[in-house]
Amino acid sequence: MSLPELRTLATQAGFTGSETKIAAAVAMAESKGDPVVIGDQHLVDHKWGPSIGLLQIRSLKHPGQFSPPDTLRVEAKLKDPLYNAKTARAIKDAHNWNQWSTFTSGAYKQYMDGGPTNFEPFPGASFFHTGKKSPIIAATHHRLVAEGCNRYQSSANADVWGPGDVKSFAAWQQKLGFEGVDANGIPGKTSWDKLRVPNV
Structure with missing residues (x-):
């Protein structure tokens, strides 16, 4: 998905104002806009599954055993872009954006204004x-x-x-x-x- 598409999706998921841009930028930094990408497989254990989809949300093996918003961390459902974005909003509302490493590292910032604007010059x-x-x-x-x-x-x-x-x-x-x-x-x-x- 492109950055404009991700911003539209973020709006549909309930993000508003500047949060819409942040959500889309974090999604692009996390997944490059791929709604079915699977990450963090090396972190899977008895409790946690892999990270899924656009916003790379950690899935839980038994989400029903937890309280909201963790009940939303259903691996199969997280592959749906809108569900993924809505889950991200619930997690963000509960814990803020620091749950995402691309936010805390600042990697998302390059996608805030339409994509990276600073490119490597030709090294020869x-x-x-x-x-x-x-x-x-x-x-x-x-x-x-x-x-x-x-x-x-x-x-x-x-x-x-x-x-x-x-x-x-x-x-x-x-x-x-x-x-x-x-x-x-x-x-x-x-x-x-x-x-x-x-x-x-």
Whole structure:
């Protein structure tokens, strides 16, 4: 879902005023707008299930045993965008936004005004060599995946430049209409700027 769609959803869920923008921004930071994404699976235990959906709400194994708003933490239901957003509002009303790590870290702020406005400048083609490790490369990885150019074998070592990055960036260059040596998987300034990699 896009940021405008998330804001509409937040309004439908009962958020008002600036809270609408915050809810949409937190959702984008948490899930990139994917209503069925599942996270925090490494934190699952006898009490807690994984985090579900747009606002990555921790599910409970037996929510009926708890008091509101925790009774809403039903894994299957949280995959529904509106239910997810309404549950987020109930949790926020009970505990404020500090329940979300993307809020406390400030990661949500980049989505408050329509999306990231500060992007990484082109670091130069020589920056992209096999084995190069950088948070910029991790950010590039995530942007390529978001643009549908995922040619990676796995998401491990996302911050290290390797063959998967070359293949994925080549797919991005081809998507832009480049071909031949201009689509060799090594970023050039034009293809880099169009990818809009957020500042890290």
